[in-house]
Amino acid sequence: MNIIKAAEKFALEEIExxxxxxxxxxxxxxxxGIKLANELNADEKVVRLGTNLMDIKLGQALxxxxxxxxxxxxxxATKKFLGQFDLSKEIKNKVINSVAAHHGTRPYLCIEAxxxxxxxxxRFLSPQGFIAFLFTLGKRDMPFLEALSYxxxxxxxxxxxxxxxxxxxEAMENYKLLKRLITLAKSxx
Numbered sequence: 001m002n003i004i005k006a007a008e009k010f011a012l013e014e015i016e017x018x019x020x021x022x023x024x025x026x027x028x029x030x031x032x033g034i035k036l037a038n039e040l041n042a043d044e045k046v047v048r049l050g051t052n053l054m055d056i057k058l059g060q061a062l063x064x065x066x067x068x069x070x071x072x073x074x075x076x077a078t079k080k081f082l083g084q085f086d087l088s089k090e091i092k093n094k095v096i097n098s099v100a101a102h103h104g105t106r107p108y109l110c111i112e113a114x115x116x117x118x119x120x121x122x123r124f125l126s127p128q129g130f131i132a133f134l135f136t137l138g139k140r141d142m143p144f145l146e147a148l149s150y151x152x153x154x155x156x157x158x159x160x161x162x163x164x165x166x167x168x169x170e171a172m173e174n175y176k177l178l179k180r181l182i183t184l185a186k187s188x189x
Contacts, residue, residue, distance in 0.1 A: 003085050004045065007052035010081060018059020024132045025123040029054070033119035039166060042111045046091060050098025050116035053078045075100050104161035118167045121158035125174045130155065145189060152182045 015023055033051040037044040057073035066073070078099045082092050097109040098116040108114040123129045130151060137147035155178050162171040 003087070004048050004052075006085075007049050007081070011052045011056060014056055014059055018063055020059035020062050020136075021055050021123065022132055022136055025129055026052075026055075028123050028126055028129050029116075029119045032122045033115055036115045036119060036164065036166065037112070040111060040115065040164075042115055043091075043094070046094045046098065046110070046112040047115050047119075049082075049095045050102070050112060051119055053081065053095065054099045054102040054116055054120060056081075056099075071100060071103065104163070114163060118162055118164045121161050121167075121171065122174075124151070124154040124158045125162070125171050125178070127174065127177065130178050145186070148182060148185055152179075155179070155182070 011026060012023070015021065015026060030048065030051045033047045034044060036042070037047040053074060055070065055074060056077050058067075058070045061067050061070035061073055075096060078096055079092075082095060094110045094112050097106075098113040100106050101108050101113045102117045102120050104117050108117065124133060133154065134147055134151050137150060138144070142150070155175065159171060159175045162168055
């Protein structure tokens, strides 16, 4: 099996098992990552691996009450996954950095890692991603106002991570739209 297909299969199995991230969020990040990789002449294979693996252990971390460890868990799972394939050390390091740095808290050692981090932000900075997240929080029986405030915090967090000029305009437009929607929703309660 080719490594991209194997990474997609692994991601979908984890989503099915742990129900997080949602398939829609996974697709949003992958689609945005591929688009950015092509527009910035980056290694699409690395980006596809990065977006497939960056939250590979998010669901498990949530289930175990270890959300703060999801990046560390995902990095370890990524290393193990990549070990099954004959890849150069450079490619492995780029993919691992893409997973480790996808929250913008570590330096990007390559453009592909920065692309993955920016693509990840659109899970919450796109109208579909934002609404899907609210829906997910509702399924967890989170009270509406609490869910809305949490979703707003994710919008704020992800907006601050956007670093690629090619993403800034869309992110800003979506940010303004989502903030207006949040303000209107809160004012009507």
